[in-house]
Amino acid sequence: GEDVEQSLFLSVREGDSSVINCTYTDSSSTYLYWYKQEPGAGLQLLTYIFSNMDMKQDQRLTVLLNKKDKHLSLRIADTQTGDSAIYFCAEYTGRRALTFGSGTRLQVQP
Amino acid sequence: GAVVSQHPSWVICKSGTSVKIECRSLDFQATTMFWYRQFPKQSLMLMATSNEGSKATYEQGVEKDKFLINHASLTLSTLTVTSAHPEDSSFYICSARIDWTEAFFGQGTRLTVV
Numbered sequence: 600g601e602d603v604e605q606s607l608f609l610s611v612r613e614g615d616s617s618v619i620n621c622t623y624t625d626s627s628s629t630y631l632y633w634y635k636q637e638p639g640a641g642l643q644l645l646t647y648i649f650s651n652m653d654m655k656q657d658q659r660l661t662v663l664l665n666k667k668d669k670h671l672s673l674r675i676a677d678t679q680t681g682d683s684a685i686y687f688c689a690e691y692t693g694r695r696a697l698t699f700g701s702g703t704r705l706q707v708q709p
Numbered sequence: 710g711a712v713v714s715q716h717p718s719w720v721i722c723k724s725g726t727s728v729k730i731e732c733r734s735l736d737f738q739a740t741t742m743f744w745y746r747q748f749p750k751q752s753l754m755l756m757a758t759s760n761e762g763s764k765a766t767y768e769q770g771v772e773k774d775k776f777l778i779n780h781a782s783l784t785l786s787t788l789t790v791t792s793a794h795p796e797d798s799s800f801y802i803c804s805a806r807i808d809w810t811e812a813f814f815g816q817g818t819r820l821t822v823v
Contacts, residue, residue, distance in 0.1 A: 632812070634814070639817070639819065640816055640817060641713075641715070641802055641814045641815050641816040641817040642753075642802065642804075642814040643814075644812070644813060644814075687752065691812075696743040696745075696755050696758060696804070696812075697743075697755075697812055698755075699752045699753045700752060701751070701752045702751075702752050
């Protein structure tokens with residue numbers, strides 16, 4: 600079955616790097632996504648990675664995928680207070696809609 | 710990126726009334742849209758898949774007579790919460806796919822039933 604798990608909370612200082620981790624169980628995942636949700640808002644697509652890739656970098660964001668361990672991470676370099684939000688990882692297996700993790704609340708302290 | 714617009718952003722209604730939420734894809738056509746529900750401090754729970762020109766596919770445990778979905782055109786899907794009760798209060802989010810790589814989300818609708 601499909602199951603996506605994340606740690607619930609991460610606190611970092613402004614300027615540090617943040618690493619948000621995610622594990623999934625469905626080996627047939629084709630695409631894996633990272634979304635950002637600010638309070639009271641919808642989801643903003645940050646980035647996605649195809650399952651045959653190991654890494655993808657987009658400005659301050661770096662996504663690492665370990666397909667063997669079914670582990671996905673999102674690294675945010677030089678974290679800013681505006682990065683404070685909930686981050687969801689999600690997987691798409693082609694069979695249905697995205698399956699989301701529980702979300703990681705990132706708190707950035709000045 | 711593509712834009713998915715949801716309306717209204719928030720709504721308060723009385724118990725027993727019905728509320729309609731609209732989801733529009735503004736700059737692309739979406740044959741499939743998805744409706745999610747999000748409880749406070751929780752993840753998104755898929756409610757149903759809305760298919761243009763055909764019946765929606767509901768997830769297990771979601772009452773199809775309670776949550777009516779209509780996908781009348783390639784740019785519009787509606788979710789109607791019928792005979793709303795306080796336990797229906799939640800954050801509802803729709804999403805639409807451009808292709809099989811990217812899914813974009815509306816800004817969400819906060820429903821409060823009093």
